Amino acid sequence: MDYRGKVVVITGASSGIGRDAAVAFAKRGAIVVGVARRESLLQELAGECRRHAPDASYLAGDLGERGFAERVVHETVARHGRLDVLINNAGLPMHKQIYDVTPEDMDLQMRVNFMACVWTTLAAIPYMLRQGEGYVINVSSMAAKVAPPRETPYTAAKAAMDGFTAGLWSDLAGSNIHVSLVVPGPIDTEIWGKDDSPSAYSGPKYPPKIVTDALFEVIEKKVHERVVPRFSAQLVSAHLLRFFAPSVLLRGMAWMEPVAPDVVAKARARAAASTGRGGGGAAGGSASGGTGGGAG
Numbered sequence: 001m002d003y004r005g006k007v008v009v010i011t012g013a014s015s016g017i018g019r020d021a022a023v024a025f026a027k028r029g030a031i032v033v034g035v036a037r038r039e040s041l042l043q044e045l046a047g048e049c050r051r052h053a054p055d056a057s058y059l060a061g062d063l064g065e066r067g068f069a070e071r072v073v074h075e076t077v078a079r080h081g082r083l084d085v086l087i088n089n090a091g092l093p094m095h096k097q098i099y100d101v102t103p104e105d106m107d108l109q110m111r112v113n114f115m116a117c118v119w120t121t122l123a124a125i126p127y128m129l130r131q132g133e134g135y136v137i138n139v140s141s142m143a144a145k146v147a148p149p150r151e152t153p154y155t156a157a158k159a160a161m162d163g164f165t166a167g168l169w170s171d172l173a174g175s176n177i178h179v180s181l182v183v184p185g186p187i188d189t190e191i192w193g194k195d196d197s198p199s200a201y202s203g204p205k206y207p208p209k210i211v212t213d214a215l216f217e218v219i220e221k222k223v224h225e226r227v228v229p230r231f232s233a234q235l236v237s238a239h240l241l242r243f244f245a246p247s248v249l250l251r252g253m254a255w256m257e258p259v260a261p262d263v264v265a266k267a268r269a270r271a272a273a274s275t276g277r278g279g280g281g282a283a284g285g286s287a288s289g290g291t292g293g294g295a296g
């Protein structure tokens, strides 16, 4: 595919997978619009992209806000006249035992890791229809399929993204708007160090480039879903178990980090105390020590 002059929006472009992909698209001549919150990193990225494609730019803001997410699309079309490829890649981790998860945590995860891709996609579809072509690629996670311990909000948000993408695939049939889901396993980026609670995952992590390569592959071959790395024994067996022995997979994930008895005891005590005060809501303090973690 000839990417020269194609307008590509990449969210979460200030670091990790998004940054790697932004530079790779620019090197192929695409006009990249990088999106994230950290403006200085976006400025630096735009400078690097401009060495290959002079019109590269960026938009800094919080994709958890619907107004900004929609503005990303409208502003891109205002600047460049079109939007060819929308890559919804921004995301943030959360490693929290469910006893400690608040409705606000869940809301944040859903807004950034799911609703942002809904807002940008709904805003992009009319432009892509008018152009007669477009690509929407959502970057999910293996966590959506295997539910690692202490990642329930992240898993739920990414699983919602998976369902949204599958629905788009059906509904956009005949429109010439192609929709793909890229599902990374553990990738070596700063996401692993971003949550207060450390991850216990100690297996191999793969370079962001393999995800970038998958982004090009799903566009060029019009693939609906691509897990990366494609031939990891860990991910392939997780996939097989999910379909043929889901309860074994669930038990395996629980075995990865068993819930310590004192975590349940503390949560119970906290629940009793809050009930005693006449409320069912969460009281202050943490119920879990949180010793481990799961996939990013």
Ligand SMILES: NC(=O)c1ccc[n+]([C@@H]2O[C@H](COP(=O)([O-])OP(=O)(O)OC[C@H]3O[C@@H](n4cnc5c(N)ncnc54)[C@H](OP(=O)(O)O)[C@@H]3O)[C@@H](O)[C@H]2O)c1
Pocket: 011, 012, 013, 014, 015, 016, 017, 018, 035, 036, 037, 038, 039, 061, 062, 063, 064, 089, 090, 091, 092, 112, 139, 140, 141, 142, 143, 183, 184, 185, 186, 187, 188, 189, 190, 191, 192, 194, 295, 296
């Ligand atoms: N690394 C992995 O092992 C792995 C595995 C599976 C899936 N993924 C997914 O891959 C995607 C990229 O992650 P990564 O590994 O490259 O991690 P990363 O380096 O931490 O990148 C995350 C990006 O999302 C942006 N972002 C976060 N919250 C945002 C917000 N509210 N508004 C706008 N931008 C926001 C961050 O930029 P700012 O902080 O500047 O806003 C950053 O550019 C994520 O969706 C992640 O869930 C990663």
